[in-house]
Amino acid sequence: MAEEGALRPTRNRRGRYPHGALRRALLEEALRTIGADGVEHLTLRAVGAALGVSRSALYRHFADKQALLAAVAREGFRVLRESLVDAWDAHGHGRAGFEAMGIAYVHFAMTHPSHYRVMFGRFLEDVSRDARLAEEARGAFQVLVDAIVEQQRDGLVRDDDPLMMARFIWSLVHGIAMLEIDGRFTGERARGGEVSRYAVQRIRRAIEKER
Amino acid sequence: MAEEGALRPTRNRRGRYPHGALRRALLEEALRTIGADGVEHLTLRAVGAALGVSRSALYRHFADKQALLAAVAREGFRVLRESLVDAWDAHGHGRAGFEAMGIAYVHFAMTHPSHYRVMFGRFLEDVSRDARLAEEARGAFQVLVDAIVEQQRDGLVRDDDPLMMARFIWSLVHGIAMLEIDGRFTGERARGGEVSRYAVQRIRRAIEKER
DNA sequence: ACCTGAACACCGTTCAAGT
DNA sequence: ACCTGAACACCGTTCAAGT
Numbered sequence: 237m238a239e240e241g242a243l244r245p246t247r248n249r250r251g252r253y254p255h256g257a258l259r260r261a262l263l264e265e266a267l268r269t270i271g272a273d274g275v276e277h278l279t280l281r282a283v284g285a286a287l288g289v290s291r292s293a294l295y296r297h298f299a300d301k302q303a304l305l306a307a308v309a310r311e312g313f314r315v316l317r318e319s320l321v322d323a324w325d326a327h328g329h330g331r332a333g334f335e336a337m338g339i340a341y342v343h344f345a346m347t348h349p350s351h352y353r354v355m356f357g358r359f360l361e362d363v364s365r366d367a368r369l370a371e372e373a374r375g376a377f378q379v380l381v382d383a384i385v386e387q388q389r390d391g392l393v394r395d396d397d398p399l400m401m402a403r404f405i406w407s408l409v410h411g412i413a414m415l416e417i418d419g420r421f422t423g424e425r426a427r428g429g430e431v432s433r434y435a436v437q438r439i440r441r442a443i444e445k446e447r
Numbered sequence: 448m449a450e451e452g453a454l455r456p457t458r459n460r461r462g463r464y465p466h467g468a469l470r471r472a473l474l475e476e477a478l479r480t481i482g483a484d485g486v487e488h489l490t491l492r493a494v495g496a497a498l499g500v501s502r503s504a505l506y507r508h509f510a511d512k513q514a515l516l517a518a519v520a521r522e523g524f525r526v527l528r529e530s531l532v533d534a535w536d537a538h539g540h541g542r543a544g545f546e547a548m549g550i551a552y553v554h555f556a557m558t559h560p561s562h563y564r565v566m567f568g569r570f571l572e573d574v575s576r577d578a579r580l581a582e583e584a585r586g587a588f589q590v591l592v593d594a595i596v597e598q599q600r601d602g603l604v605r606d607d608d609p610l611m612m613a614r615f616i617w618s619l620v621h622g623i624a625m626l627e628i629d630g631r632f633t634g635e636r637a638r639g640g641e642v643s644r645y646a647v648q649r650i651r652r653a654i655e656k657e658r
Numbered sequence: 659a660c661c662t663g664a665a666c667a668c669c670g671t672t673c674a675a676g677t
Numbered sequence: 678a679c680c681t682g683a684a685c686a687c688c689g690t691t692c693a694a695g696t
Contacts, residue, residue: 258679276569280670290681292671301670357569358487358629396645403623403632403642404649411622412614418569421614431614434607438615442653469660491689501662503690512689 253289259297261287263311266304270350275305275359305354306366312351313372319344320379331392334383335436338409342432345413352417356410380406393443401443408435464500470508472498474522477515481561486516486570516565517577523562524583530555531590542603545594546647549620553643556624563628567621591617604654612654619646 253261265283280301284291298304323340327333345352354360355373364370381402387393393401412431415421421431464472476494491512495502509515534551538544556563565571566584575581592613598604604612623642626632632642 253679255678274569276572279668281668292673292682293680295671296679353569356625356629358485358564361487400642400645403626404619404646407622407626407642407646408615408619409622410626411618411620414567414625415614415618415621418567431611431618434611435615435618438653442649464660466659490687492687503663503692504661506690507660 258287258289258293262294262297262304263307266308267350270308270354275350275353275357278305280304302361302365305359306363306369308351309355309360309363310366310369310372312348312355313369313376315348315351316341316344316355317372317376317379320376324379324383329383329386330390331387331440334387335440337380337383338405338436338439339432341409342413342416342429345417346429349417352413356414377402377406391445394445396443405439405443408439469498469500469504473505473508473515474518477519478561481519481565486561486564486568489516491515513572513576516570517574517580519562520566520571520574521577521580521583523559523566524580524587526559526562527552527555527566528583528587528590531587535590535594540594540597541601542598542651545598546651548591548594549616549647549650550643552620553624553627553640556628557640560628563624567625588613588617602656605656607654616650616654619650 262283265286266278269278269282269286278301280294281291284293294304298307319340320337323336324333327336360369363373381398384393384398384401384405388395388398409432412435416431473494476497477489480489480493480497489512491505492502495504505515509518530551531548534547535544538547571580574584592609595604595609595612595616599606599609620643623646627642
């Protein structure tokens with residue numbers, strides 16, 4: 237059920253995890269629990285127990301529960317950014333690339349709901365506490381801004397403030413993603429995938445340069 | 448700091464709240480705490496203490512903490528629905544009314560962040576547990592669908608599936624609302640109000656009937 | 659009918675102690 | 678260096694008892 241398949245590291249004969257392996261194992265067990273029970277039910281005790289480790293062993297690798305969640309979110313923003321860049325590049329930039337980015341964003345949320353909820357679900361008290369997390373989040377947003385600027389340069393989209401346009405697009409894909417993974421789209425044709433495909437068509441018209 | 452100003456009911460001379468008054472007071476104190484400290488820090492003990500009441504007095508009026516939060520959310524959806532209908536009517540329906548609805552949606556979230564977070568923040572384990580809550584949520588969404596159908600009838604917007612179009616618009620305003628109240632829009636011109644005004648302009652073009 | 663106060667089964671976090 | 682186990686200060690919820 238883990239979102240990323242990974243081998244669980246085994247303990248060595250002294251009953252210890254090799255250097256850094258427990259940290260990785262804690263992260264993956266947290267992700268697994270979040271996926272199964274929700275972030276709100278994540279307990280450090282259960283994470284420790286699942287790995288056969290004391291409940292305070294975690295504090296060797298993370299300052300506290302917030303730091304564990306911040307690590308989950310940071311990893312999420314990194315994977316999201318890579319997904320966006322991949323979609324943009326794989327479709328040769330331009331209009332097709334931009335539309336693929338929109339689809340990829342919602343697809344990331346649907347395939348990594350545990351990551352996505354921690355990234356945006358207000359479980360992190362203070363995002364700015366972890367500088368590297370803030371940097372990863374900024375980086376993912378920048379991919380969107382850069383794609384808009386490039387399209388403006390090529391005359392494909394309107395010459396509005398690229399930051400404003402990026403916030404507009406981000407709001408849309410974020411809204412679809414959140415409503416989808418929270419099961420808010422009901423009915424037969426309610427899948428977030430369909431909504432995002434419809435949205436991409438409409439957005440094309442909303443931002444294209446008028447001639 | 449309460450979102451809705453209201454007089455706190457006083458206890459009578461037997462040290463009791465009059466019928467129903469404690470329920471109302473609990474709701475308002477919960478809202479106040481959520482606004483000040485966030486939903487994640489809401490504790491029933493603190494709510495009781497603030498009202499000078501035992502921590503288990505609450506269980507006379509709410510089945511549990513979830514039921515208290517569900518009541519907050521239900522009230523939120525009711526006020527949201529009223530705000531949308533008011534905006535739609537006050538601007539004479541049509542395009543102006545629809546745009547006013549979009550602005551009103553984001554404005555509701557910005558002026559009632561505590562309500563909004565409980566409504567959409569995943570603190571309610573199971574929305575369908577409270578039938579009246581599900582009904583209020585459905586009612587608010589229906590206002591949007593009805594407005595789209597009316598505009599289609601008048602030839603103002605495209606003849607796409609109105610449910611799909613409603614989900615598209617809802618995702619956008621929900622995304623703006625969430626990112627805004629979570630402080631995710633940074634920078635000088637970052638206010639959710641500005642993003643929603645920009646969005647309304649772009650959406651007009653996205654959904655208008657092509658001639 | 660409404661509220662109290664003690665009790666229960668949980669939390670995250672700390673810290674002296676072990677290897 | 679890494680982990681344990683007891684302890685601390687919190688939670689939500691239950692329930693017998695009071696008025």
